[in-house]
Amino acid sequence: EIVLTQSPGTLSLSPGERATLSCRASQTITYTYLAWYQQKPGQAPRLLIYGASSRATGIPDRFSGSGSGTDFTLTISRLEPEDFAVYYCQHYDSSPSLTFGGGTKVEIK
């Protein structure tokens, strides 16, 4: 079973700064099946990125995803006030099974 480890656990940044979030898989995964979500308090998660680097419908271009193999990154180029939230990566494999990472909280510094 693939384990996704997200780091850091918490990222303290100011609006306008760049955020770099990491998701590391316990073994090589197919990039096609790596997604990122944003979750705000009291809300359901929202799909941001699929296929490691494709933005979902309506997602601003300040959000970008990259990576391959075991290491994947979500970058928020310039943090807006509404971007402070918890972010999760997620993988689908063909067993079939789905796994979420533990999450990274982006908080206001």
Place this chain on the structure above:
Amino acid sequence: QVHLQESGPGLVKTSQTLALTCTVSGDSISSGRYYWSWVRQHPGKGLEWLGYIYYSGTTSQNSSLKSRLTLSIDTSKSQFSLRLSSVTSADTAIYYCAAFSKYDMGFDSWGQGTLVTVSS
């Protein structure tokens, strides 16, 4: 995207069965575009995938719950359901139904979530 709405009791007694239903609108549940899924979130914790069901009835489940979890689908009502047996306080969580897209391999639609508390 589709619209999803969970329904079911918010309180379940220990050792009993937790049953939730998700009603789908905005797309046909039989379209074949989605794996109809359940995800839960323990209070203040991360996301846990429970399982999914395809319109054909094919299922996949988290192995940690497999013996207690039953998924079903009623295409005539545009609903899919979850039953989790022998619940304990560890099953207290927000339960989300979600649509996992076969196109982008991501959950692109979610219900609002429903808090289920297990208590004696």
